[in-house]
Amino acid sequence: MSRRTKVGVTALVAVALTLTACGGPSKTDSGLKGSEGQVGQADINPQDASKVKDGGEFRWPVDQLPDNWNYNQLDGTNADGRRMIDTMMPNLYKQLADSTIEINKDYLDDAKVASSDPQVLEFKINSKAKWSDGTALSWADFEAMWKSLNGTDKAYEVAGTTGYEDIEKVEKGATDQDVKVTFKKKFAEWKGLFSPLYPKAMSSSAEEFNKGWADTPKITAGPFKIGNIDRTGKLVTVVRDDAWWGPKPKLDKITFRQVDRPAVADALANGQIDWFDIGSSIDNFTRAKSMQGVTIRQAISPDYSHITFNGADSSILKDPKLRVALMRGIDTKVITRALLGQMLKGDAQVTGNHFFLLGTKEYKDNSSIASFDKEAAKKQLDELGWKLEGETRKKDGKDLTVRYVIPTPNPVSDQIAKLVQSQLKEVGAKVDIQAVPSTDFFKQYVNVGNFDMTGFRWLASATPISDGKGIYYLDPASTNQNYGRIGSEEVNKLLDQANGELDDTKRAALANEADKKIWELGHQLPIYQLPGAVAVKSNVANFGAVAYANRPYDYITMGFTS
Numbered sequence: 001m002s003r004r005t006k007v008g009v010t011a012l013v014a015v016a017l018t019l020t021a022c023g024g025p026s027k028t029d030s031g032l033k034g035s036e037g038q039v040g041q042a043d044i045n046p047q048d049a050s051k052v053k054d055g056g057e058f059r060w061p062v063d064q065l066p067d068n069w070n071y072n073q074l075d076g077t078n079a080d081g082r083r084m085i086d087t088m089m090p091n092l093y094k095q096l097a098d099s100t101i102e103i104n105k106d107y108l109d110d111a112k113v114a115s116s117d118p119q120v121l122e123f124k125i126n127s128k129a130k131w132s133d134g135t136a137l138s139w140a141d142f143e144a145m146w147k148s149l150n151g152t153d154k155a156y157e158v159a160g161t162t163g164y165e166d167i168e169k170v171e172k173g174a175t176d177q178d179v180k181v182t183f184k185k186k187f188a189e190w191k192g193l194f195s196p197l198y199p200k201a202m203s204s205s206a207e208e209f210n211k212g213w214a215d216t217p218k219i220t221a222g223p224f225k226i227g228n229i230d231r232t233g234k235l236v237t238v239v240r241d242d243a244w245w246g247p248k249p250k251l252d253k254i255t256f257r258q259v260d261r262p263a264v265a266d267a268l269a270n271g272q273i274d275w276f277d278i279g280s281s282i283d284n285f286t287r288a289k290s291m292q293g294v295t296i297r298q299a300i301s302p303d304y305s306h307i308t309f310n311g312a313d314s315s316i317l318k319d320p321k322l323r324v325a326l327m328r329g330i331d332t333k334v335i336t337r338a339l340l341g342q343m344l345k346g347d348a349q350v351t352g353n354h355f356f357l358l359g360t361k362e363y364k365d366n367s368s369i370a371s372f373d374k375e376a377a378k379k380q381l382d383e384l385g386w387k388l389e390g391e392t393r394k395k396d397g398k399d400l401t402v403r404y405v406i407p408t409p410n411p412v413s414d415q416i417a418k419l420v421q422s423q424l425k426e427v428g429a430k431v432d433i434q435a436v437p438s439t440d441f442f443k444q445y446v447n448v449g450n451f452d453m454t455g456f457r458w459l460a461s462a463t464p465i466s467d468g469k470g471i472y473y474l475d476p477a478s479t480n481q482n483y484g485r486i487g488s489e490e491v492n493k494l495l496d497q498a499n500g501e502l503d504d505t506k507r508a509a510l511a512n513e514a515d516k517k518i519w520e521l522g523h524q525l526p527i528y529q530l531p532g533a534v535a536v537k538s539n540v541a542n543f544g545a546v547a548y549a550n551r552p553y554d555y556i557t558m559g560f561t562s
Contacts, residue, residue, distance in 0.1 A: 031345040032285070032298055032531045039359045042097035042549055043297040045561075047541035052250045052559040058540075061259040061273045063407075064439050065229075065236060069213040071196055072149055075443055076213075077159045077481065079459050084256055086552035087238045088222035089196035090129070090137065097299065097547035099360070099462040101191045106246040107137070111191075116502070118168075119186045125177040128245035131199050132220045139179040143170040144200035146181075148209050151478065155206035160470030160480045162499065163193045186500040188507055189463035195551075197221075223249045223556055234258035250559030260409045260438075268294065268535060275536040275543070279457075280305065280339040280412050280528070288535030297544035300359045301532035302460035304351050305339075305412075307420070307525040310452050311486035316402060317452050320486070323522025325380035326402070327370040329427035335419050336528040339412065343531060351526040354472065354518050355464045355511045358529050362508040366515045370522065377427045386428070393428035401430045405451035408435035416455055416527070446483050454483075457530070462548055465511045469495050472518050486523045 066081030071089075090107045103111055110124040129137040147153075151161035168184035187193075199219045203209055212218065216229055223246060227239035239253040259267050264276040265287035278285050278296070288296050307330070309323045317323050332350045340348040349358055352365030386393040386400050393400040404420065406413040414435070421431035431453075436445055445451055461467050470480035473495055474487025491514055498510035518524070536544045543558040 032296075032343050032533050034340075034344045034346045034349055034531070039300050039357075039548065040098050041299060042547040043299045043545040044543055045295070045297070045536075045541050047557075047561060049247075049250070049557055051561060052541045052557060053561065054250060054559075055252045056250075056560050058251050058254045058543075058558065058560075059273045060254055060256045061264055061267060061276055062256050063261070064258060065231060065234065065256075067214070067443050069215075069217040070198065070202060070209060072145075072159055072198070073210055073213075074157045074159050074447055074479070078442060080256070082551075083553065084236055084238065085196055085217070086222075087224040087254060087555050088217060088220040088226065088241070089198065090221050091195045091552045092123070092197060093191050093195060095462045095548050095551040097549040099302075099548040101462050107197070113190075114180075116186075119183040119190075121179075121181040121183075121190060122173065123179040123181070125179065126245075127177055129221060130243065130245070132225065132241070132243065133199075135199075136176065137197070137221065138176040139170065139172045140176070140200045141197055142179045142181065142194055144203040145194060145198055146170045148203035153206065154477060155210075156203075157206075157210045158478065158480070161475075161478070162466050162469040162473075163187050163190065166500070186502060187466070188499060188502050189466040192461065192463035192466055223247075224254065227253060247556050249556050251555075254555070262409050262411055265535075268537075274540060275534055278343075278533040278535055279530055280343075282339075282342045283411070284535070285343045285533065291535070293538050294535050295538045295544075296533055296535055298531060298533040299545035299547040301530065301545065301547055301550075302357055302462075302464075303457055303532065304357060304460070304529045305416070305455065305457050305527045306351075307416075307453055307455045307527065308446075308451075308484050309486065309522055309524065310449055310454075310484045311522075312449050312484070314449075315452050316398075316400070317522075319384065320520070320522045321380065321384055322386070323486075324370050324520070325377050325384065326424060326427075326429060327522055327525050328373050328380065329377035329424050329429065330420055330525060331372040331374075331423055332525065332527045333372070334423070335416060338419060339415065340528060340531065343533075348528060351529045353512075354515050354524060354526065355468050356508070356515075357460060357464075362512070364512050364515075366512060366519055367526075369516075369519050370525065374427060381427060381429075388428045391425065391428070392430045399430060400428065401432055403432050403434055403452040405434045405436060405441075405445050405454045407438040407441040407456075410438065413455060420453075447479075449479070449483055449485060455527075459550070461551060465495070465498050465507060468511075469499060472514070472523060484523065486521050488517065488521060491517045491521070 062080035068076035070076045093101045094104050107129050114120045114122045125137050146164050146167050148156050149158050149164040151165045166183050166185040166187045168182045171180045173180050223244045224238035225241040227237035229236050235257040237255045265284050267273045309317050336348040336350050352367035356362040386395045404417050406417045417433045424431050494514035498507050501507040534545050539560050539562045541561050
């Protein structure tokens with residue numbers, strides 16, 4: 001499953017989605033590329049709008065429906081929910097395939113840094129932009145969003161305060177559509193703020209922010225609007241919004257349907273869905289290759305699998321040295337080969353950085369302190385007082401037993417957990433795997449720290465440092481997305497410095513210094529970066545392996561050629 005970071009990164013539960021058939025067999029006969037190469041081009045069957053038919057329903061598989069339609073609320077950070085929200089809520093910027101960012105002209109006429117000291121931003125809202133209740137988007141929406149997300153009122157259960165906490169004030173400019181944002185502290189990745197934008201009414205009270213949008217989005221402003229939310233049938237349909245002022249979407253509607261991971265290939269073959277994310281499933285890759293009318297598309301994407309450790313006082317893993325010792329007992333290369341080896345042409349590459357992914361110029365492998373070394377792991381465990389008695393180590397009469405929580409049904413998560421269980425047994429640690437329903441996984445387990453170890457996918461963005469702050473920053477007053485409650489003042493300081501550094505090179509260097517400290521803390525163990533492959537119906541245009549262009553997806557021009 002997948003999740004995001006900050007109000008920017010997204011978490012997934014190890015994903016696999018689906019598609020329908022039409023035309024000839026897949027053109028992909030050989031294996032997929034590994035994580036070599038540079039971030040860049042998408043693989044989406046690009047077609048001029050004139051060649052995409054008007055109308056049609058695109059059927060999109062998801063792991064779960066949103067726990068909250070407020071993406072900024074702690075329960076709202078699920079990646080599937082974000083994909084639905086982005087069809088109907090304003091994204092002020094578009095993230096492109098090569099990880100650059102441009103203004104979304106449907107919502108903004110202009111955005112600029114008017115002053116660098118103090119840092120002042122000026123936004124000019126598109127005068128045509130209207131909320132579904134008929135009111136114009138205005139500076140007041142920006143102000144309300146800032147006030148709810150800046151961390152001053154703890155009653156607001158926010159997923160992250162990064163960037164918003166650095167703002168001194170939000171003011172009206174010459175008109176209601178002119179916004180002036182003044183920072184009290186410099187914030188480099190400011191293009192990640194205020195997206196998706198929400199109406200001021202949602203932030204009118206903590207109760208409204210936390211619970212008011214749990215069941216449905218109340219006010220929207222996008223090319224689509226809610227058609228139907230059927231929690232019994234486990235689907236959400238969005239339909240064209242006739243009030244939309246921008247280019248008319250090609251599709252009539254998009255149906256997001258919950259499909260269990262093991263069932264996506266069948267769902268695509270049976271025409272129940274129109275694509276799926278292959279993720280790290282060799283079974284789904286093999287099935288997709290043999291399907292008539294289905295094409296496998298691939299592009300480097302900011303999507304990686306990892307294991308989160310719990311450092312809270314209630315967890316057996318509260319000691320950072322113990323967490324690092326266990327990391328040294330986990331062979332991520334073996335796990336990566338087991339999951340991806342049969343799919344790739346070359347060797348699968350493990351990921352050694354928490355901020356920068358393979359293919360980016362800022363990437364450095366900082367993982368040496370926690371790299372796999374079984375004998376070193378045993379020695380460190382001995383030194384910590386965890387002595388081997390039979391097959392399992394003990395300390396002060398307590399077994400070294402770790403509870404590893406995974407979502408089910410999810411063959412990928414199950415396979416990773418069993419490999420970890422086998423590997424840690426060799427160093428004297430017992431792993432109890434607890435499989436819980438996918439729909440409960442985040443809300444009842446991950447979000448509330450109800451695990452010792454757990455795993456899912458982080459879906460990163462073009463603003464990785466600010467996105468990552470909520471994951472690695474230790475704030476006693478708020479969990480944010482630091483589900484394992486692990487951190488240090490040193491990491492906090494480096495992240496603050498990095499987020500306030502406007503020079504790109506210096507900012508990346510600071511983030512890499514923070515990454516080294518994060519490894520020393522035994523915070524999270526990245527495993528592998530996914531190949532970025534999807535199986536998609538061959539007649540689908542302007543959609544597929546989108547690389548970084550997933551915030552938002554191009555819901556306007558995607559559609560069918562036949």
